Amino acid sequence: MSSLFAQAPAGLWALIAPVRGRIGVAISLAIGSATTTVLALAGIATLIQRLLLADASLADVGVRGLAVAIALAISVFCRAWAFRLSHLAAFDLEALLRTELTQHLAQVPLGFAITTGSGAIKKVVQDDVKALHAFVADTTPLIGLALTTPILALVILLVADWQMTVASLAILPVGLICLSLATQDQAQRRQQYDEANEQINATVIEFVQGMQVVRLFDDGTSSFARYRSTLDTFTQTLKDWTAATEKPGRAGELMFGPLPVLLVVAVIGSYGVRQGDLTLPTLLLFLLLAPQINSAFKPILTLSLFINQSQASALRICKLLAEPILPLPSQPQRPKDASLQLQQVSFAYGDRLALDQISLDCSPGSVTALVGPSGAGKSTLARLIPRFWDVTEGAIRIGGVDIREMTEAELMSWVAFVFQETFLVHDTIRANICLGATDASEAQVVAAAQAAQAHDFILALPQGYDTVAGERGTSLSGGQRQRITLARALLQNRPIVILDEATAFADPENGVLIHRAISTLTRNKTVIIIAHRLTTIQSADQIVVLDQGQIVEQGQHPQLLAQQGLYAQLWSHHQRAQNWQLSAKVPHG
Numbered sequence: 001m002s003s004l005f006a007q008a009p010a011g012l013w014a015l016i017a018p019v020r021g022r023i024g025v026a027i028s029l030a031i032g033s034a035t036t037t038v039l040a041l042a043g044i045a046t047l048i049q050r051l052l053l054a055d056a057s058l059a060d061v062g063v064r065g066l067a068v069a070i071a072l073a074i075s076v077f078c079r080a081w082a083f084r085l086s087h088l089a090a091f092d093l094e095a096l097l098r099t100e101l102t103q104h105l106a107q108v109p110l111g112f113a114i115t116t117g118s119g120a121i122k123k124v125v126q127d128d129v130k131a132l133h134a135f136v137a138d139t140t141p142l143i144g145l146a147l148t149t150p151i152l153a154l155v156i157l158l159v160a161d162w163q164m165t166v167a168s169l170a171i172l173p174v175g176l177i178c179l180s181l182a183t184q185d186q187a188q189r190r191q192q193y194d195e196a197n198e199q200i201n202a203t204v205i206e207f208v209q210g211m212q213v214v215r216l217f218d219d220g221t222s223s224f225a226r227y228r229s230t231l232d233t234f235t236q237t238l239k240d241w242t243a244a245t246e247k248p249g250r251a252g253e254l255m256f257g258p259l260p261v262l263l264v265v266a267v268i269g270s271y272g273v274r275q276g277d278l279t280l281p282t283l284l285l286f287l288l289l290a291p292q293i294n295s296a297f298k299p300i301l302t303l304s305l306f307i308n309q310s311q312a313s314a315l316r317i318c319k320l321l322a323e324p325i326l327p328l329p330s331q332p333q334r335p336k337d338a339s340l341q342l343q344q345v346s347f348a349y350g351d352r353l354a355l356d357q358i359s360l361d362c363s364p365g366s367v368t369a370l371v372g373p374s375g376a377g378k379s380t381l382a383r384l385i386p387r388f389w390d391v392t393e394g395a396i397r398i399g400g401v402d403i404r405e406m407t408e409a410e411l412m413s414w415v416a417f418v419f420q421e422t423f424l425v426h427d428t429i430r431a432n433i434c435l436g437a438t439d440a441s442e443a444q445v446v447a448a449a450q451a452a453q454a455h456d457f458i459l460a461l462p463q464g465y466d467t468v469a470g471e472r473g474t475s476l477s478g479g480q481r482q483r484i485t486l487a488r489a490l491l492q493n494r495p496i497v498i499l500d501e502a503t504a505f506a507d508p509e510n511g512v513l514i515h516r517a518i519s520t521l522t523r524n525k526t527v528i529i530i531a532h533r534l535t536t537i538q539s540a541d542q543i544v545v546l547d548q549g550q551i552v553e554q555g556q557h558p559q560l561l562a563q564q565g566l567y568a569q570l571w572s573h574h575q576r577a578q579n580w581q582l583s584a585k586v587p588h589g
């Protein structure tokens, strides 16, 4: 359960509850502003009435004029104060929600980011929280303003002359009919618009991400043509939408403007005054207040649109906050050694089984290699050990203790994980090496970098260990980034090391250095290595061959070769790939 909310929030109003007090005050101030505006308008009507009297007393006129001025001043003050409060509340809410979301994300299983995608998570934490900011800052005072003005004006006019009120508002149904015509297939058109918009986004991302490849192969013409065609579809969708809603929309807008109602009031009212059914001050009151009722419909419709959009953002935030956190043990246990055991482990992504009844024993200090064709389940198995996800069935034990019975910190103190994708934070090289071992001394950091064959290139950087790694480490080569993450793992010095294809992308020179670093890192450790380069794992204590989520072969290299099974096939493919050379036909001169 999240700390900011007593129970998991279930929608827009629940999410903004932490700043409910200030929103309430802001709405009240907005109501005060609208009320004083309407009262000032009514006051102007009585002021004009007094001014038209032949024996108007200056004092009376003065008092009324002052009252109108004070009402207007109060209205402006309340409005400004309402928006100031709502904006301050919005900033606080934004900070509170971001903290809440990041705290929650820190507790959900690590695999959540992989399954959901970092783009989708970023959208919630950034864009949806920003949408709620806009809702609280701008929309909440408008709720008070947009609703109070027409209601109060209506009450005053009904009291003044109910028949005239009905007559002057007769125009409203016409406007409503036009509006419902303009919005009748709104949902379907909105969906078409969203789909066309998504298509454009996807094509732009494809165009930008693939620019290097695209421009090398076709100078960009064909992918640009794809972009043009989705843009044309998008433009056409918008044109159709505009054409279908244009006329009734404009008519509705006109009907909700002040002019038609002023015309009706002026004509009917003047006739009424001439007949003696209506007094001039009442006509003035209608001329001033009736347009306020009509004009309120547009802001109310805009408000409902805003509320719907904010509700969609709120639901995405709530869904993320409702994501179950990794269950933690009530009585944590400590492993007795660095042995690793998988006991009939099964795991499914949703209803798709990725691992099926895997049992495996790795004694302390042994090297276990996971091999198998693509999609066999190697990465999934490796990721279950640091609890990216919990097993669907069975158990994983370290030193005899089920990893679900260990605290997160305890588990992390046993397992180092070297990702296939190296990740550097936007900080100094030193901070990147120290990640997870913040109390390390300078000498320890340098020793780790030396062992990871990274010290020399770090010293050659402009600020040495104080150089800030570029965004996602872009200013460093792939091999250099790998060596920094290896230095990090070396410094952490955890008894179990999981290597996920750390050397796959290294060039030969980097490959030798990285191989050396890995040898140091894995010395005397329990190692699980996923390797496609089968040559590096020939001496592994056990090789586990996975296929379609199951262990199909298990043993040491010579044993597995002799079995002439899947491993032998993979090995011969690997050998062929190693011996493969570019054959060049030298032209005879």
Ligand SMILES: Nc1ncnc2c1ncn2[C@@H]1O[C@H](COP(=O)(O)OP(=O)(O)OP(=O)(O)O)[C@@H](O)[C@H]1O
Residues within 6 Å of the ligand: 114, 115, 349, 352, 354, 372, 373, 374, 375, 376, 377, 378, 379, 380, 381
């Ligand atoms: N995040 C995920 N969501 C859903 N299915 C997934 C996810 N990750 C992997 N899978 C599926 O689980 C199965 C095992 O994938 P896994 O990545 O573990 O295989 P692998 O042996 O490591 O493959 P490779 O050698 O290509 O990396 C595959 O069928 C894959 O499509």
